[in-house]
Amino acid sequence: MNKPKFQRGASAMALLAFVLFVALLYVLYNQSGVSKWLSSPATDATPRVVQPRGDLSATENSVVELFEVSKGSVAYIFTESVQGQLFFRRIAEGTGSGFVWDEQGHIVTNAHVVQGANRIRVQLDDSEPLPARLVGLAPSYDLAVVRLVSAPKNLRPIPVGTSHDLRVGQSVYAIGNPFGLSKTLTTGIVSALERTLPVSNGREIPDVIQTDAAINPGNSGGPLLDSAGRLIGVNTAILSQSGSSAGVGFAIPVDLVNQIVPQLIERGSMPRPGIGIAVADEAMARRLGIRGVAVMGVEPGSPADEAGLLPFDLQAGVVGDIIIAVDRKPVANVLQLSKALEAVGVGGTVQLLVMRGDNTREVAVRIIDLERR
Structure with a gap:
């Protein structure tokens, strides 16, 4: 049966349109260069020529050697x-x-x-x-x-330096195992000196070194070195809300380490001279306008208790004692008090000049080993 004329015309028009579409693609294909790109051989994949670097700088060589x-x-x-x-x-x-x-x-x-x-x-x-x-x-x-338990014969003790002569701005290097990544080196400078660092038992470590060398979890206990490769501190803490390095790290000064470690090896412990008080930190003392060491707590039965020292009670409005001198030498903060007690040592006695309100008095207080209480 023959198709109507209008159907045959439509088929012819569709065929013509398809032919014209193919022709248009062919023209575009040749004019745009696509055919040349598709038919061309693969581009040369040989590596770029390596430029010679030259020698490392003297600074880089010294760090690598360190x-x-x-x-x-x-x-x-x-x-x-x-x-x-x-x-x-x-x-x-x-x-x-x-x-x-x-x-x-x-x-x-x-x-x-x-x-x-x-x-x-x-x-x-x-x-x-x-x-x-x-x-x-x-x-x-x-x-x-x-x-x-069984020490190898080829142990390499770390060279020990000093920390009393450190200067803000000098280069420092931390080596440790942050996040389990062994033998990691980070570099920085001494950012500040004579910081105090609180520890878990309420005491503060004096003369702590502040550094911006990256210190992260796992670095704890590793060495902080100077540019001569000498130990100047033991990395111990970071100040960071995230728990990762924020450019504020702290290290225990080597002069203190060199006093404590031999006693730990010989005795297993380090005496902690004290009189049995808790004191206001420096921030609180500044808020209260106090110059000296404000007594915030007294341990029952301690030498401080026996001497009649009275702690502040801010809630009850009780004005306590402020230690302003030890053996007639002024003390302005807890660091100076700690150093004065350590200088006399466990078993000795010190004369404290104590102020309560507008009155001052002098009391004798024994020094004990707080680690043994």
Whole structure:
């Protein structure tokens, strides 16, 4: 049966339109260069010519050398502690940093890295972790010493420098194991000196070094070095709301470390001279307009209690005592008080000049070891 004429016409028009569309594509294909691009061989994929770098600068070479020399003295510390009781016990794992103190296998780290650990292992260089035991702990200074159970013969004790002559602005280098990334080097400067750093038992570590060298979780206990590769501090804390480095890190000064570590090795503990008081921190003292050491708490039965020292009670409006001198030498803050007590030592007696309101008096107070109370 033949199609109507209008259907045959429509088919012809559709065929013509298709032919014209194909022709248009062909013209565009040739004019735009697409055909040339599709038919051309693959472009040359040979690497770019490498430009010679030249020698490293003297500064870069010195930092590279510092790291190569020092990294063998840095330790990676693993801890395990049992938490919970009976059927609810679990093993908590922790990590931190440390450094080789001597050829006998003593490793220095932070107290908070190893305190409470049931098992301690220390990794040096690329060796397998070696078992270690706790030798001494000084929580008031956040320092600890562990000792390798079997010390290798090729131990490399870290060179010890000084911290009393540090200057703000000088270069410093931190080596540690942040986030488990072993042997990480970060650089910076001494940002400030003579900071105080609170520790868990309410005491403050004096003369702490502030640095902007990146210090992150896992760096705790690692060394802070000067440009000569000498130990000038032990990295211990960061000031950060996120828990990661924010450019404000703190290190325990090596002059203090060099006093404490030998006693930890010999005795297992470090005496903490004190009289049994809690004091206002510097921020609170400034708010109260106090120059001296404001007594905010007195431990019952302590030498301070026996001497009749009275603490402030801000809620009740009780005006307490302010210590303004020790052995007739003025003290303006808790750091100066601590140094004065440490200079006399445990077992000695000091004369405190105490102000309560408008009245002053002098009292004799014994110094005791707060670690043994």
